[in-house]
Amino acid sequence: MSLRPFLKAIVALIVTGLLLPVSVFAAGATATPTGPKTVTVGQTFRVTLTLSNAKDVDTIRMNGSFTQDLLEYKGSAPAGVFQNISPGTFFDQAKGIFSFGAFTLSSHANGSAAIAVLTFRAKKAGDAYVQLTTNSRILSAGEDQLAGTGRLNIKVEEGTPKPEQPQVISPIATPGKLEISLQSSSHPDPNLWYANRNVAVEWVVQGKEVDKIYVGFDQAPEGPAETQKDSSNTFFIATEDGVWYAHLKVVFKDRSIETVDLRVQIDTQAPHAIVPIADQTNIIAGNPNVLRFATLDDASGIDHYDIYFNNILVTSTRAIAYSLASLAAGTYDIRVVAFDRAGNTATGNTSVTLLSSEAPITSNTLYWLQDMWPYLLLAALLLVMGLLAWWFWIVGKRRKGKRKK
């Protein structure tokens, strides 16, 4: 029996082992995007970021990139135990990058778990991807468990683009032209956030004979719509804050089917508490000094901050810091109001004192008295002596008067 095949197998195993990425051997956790492999132009779809082999994870940071000319980043939402969005969460459509952070203040993630849902819309046909980069983090009590990240390849196929905005159709039907409109009078703009969980939806279908209409309301971009309706409107209640979709499925007499979806964004919760703070207080006016303020909002995110000095609005800003270097000396009562994208607010206050010069030497009254006591004693003695002299002078004068009498 020849040893050659056996040696070949050994060499192959060693070479394969050397070429495999280090992350495969690491015992840490991995993060991968999962979602549809094929979509059509105009389709809105979700990509779920999933952890594997997680151990007691409390905080995640998913940095990634996507094909910006084929995909449009529509938003992100935390999933699973990660219900709080971290600071520093953002996306840049022009560069095709995103950074999504989330954390949990209660139970932690173990094993396999969904951590976030990213929503994209296919813009153009082609080969697209969503990839997590290795500077992502999977943290447990400050320790990074990240051992590897994944990539999702998506084929975007040609198709009839669905309109993004609700379509306003002509009140007079054009014979032979199919028109379907799905709108919400309570949440008219699908790109805005509303602080209202009661969603009113209306629809118009014309151009073809309708057999049945089904509606649905959930957090999936494309349905299903399973509740039959005979009317042309209905109400839904969103059970929690987030991105919801109203779905309309029209079955025509000719057995053809059309579906329309309407995005509804709801945020009824105020942002987390905000605590503004100055880098320095009781310093000389004109020195570098910065007021810092920020808070988090778990649904729509923070839109802007209004800053008031002594009850006067000085600025509305999206920044989280404001320079105090140009302020004159004095004490300022500062109020910062954080607005989320649905208009919910949280307010915080602080006070800053700016000095005209450095604090002077101070001492309390008792200390002053302590050092002055010899003088006070002398003054008291002189006073007593004066009173005695005056009293003797009066008494002497009276006696003189009596003697004369």
Added chain:
Amino acid sequence: MKRGVRYIFVAGAIFSIGAVAHAQTPSSPNFQNSDSATVPAVFSAASSNFKVDASIEALVGNAVSANFGIISGVPLTGPTPVVPPPPPPPPPGGGGGGGGGGTPPPAPTTTPPVVPPPGAYKIPNPTLEYRQYTFKSIQTIKGTRPKEATKIEVNGSTNGVTLFDSLQWKRDLPLFLGLNTIYVQAKDDGKGASDVITGTIERILIGDVNRSRLVDDIDLSLFTRAWKTYTFFADFNEDGVIDDADLSLLASHWNASY
């Protein structure tokens, strides 16, 4: 009667002169006394390198976990300063001379020895109390002062120092991020001065739970572990509770570094 009045005046005048003479001690800010014989005996024992009171030193030992220190001539131990401390004021009587020799002496790590001016003498040391760690930009430092001291200099200045009749003093001290070294010295109105007492306060960047000088996801992860429990380094507003207010402060300092 006239003679009686005259006696009273004479007696009063003598008593007054005596009273003023009695008040002329080194504790008065209004009289100078350069007589070295009046310097307290503690002078000979006091030095910046000696512990003044063992019971006070024990409190220093507890300071690490309690974030609170009281110092009398003994600096708290801590990490190596990255930011150089401000130059200390030259102590009039402190320090010993360096030895000669063939090899160059090591670089001084504390106050360089300064030749005391002619006629200088020592007064007892003040004490210094402070919190070793803080997130705040100002900390009230305080302590006791010897009865001879008419002023307390903090980092070479009496500005902002309040003296109390109970031989206490305090100062609201602005802090830079990182290590702040404090130099405290008691002085009288003459040439008397105590040793320079030193302490170190670390002002931590708000949000920087692991004190890495950067607020990032690692701090957020550690913060989640402290949520509704207690760890001083996650209690950014130092109110004893780790809650939404601290989360806001962490967010407002996100990605901040120094």
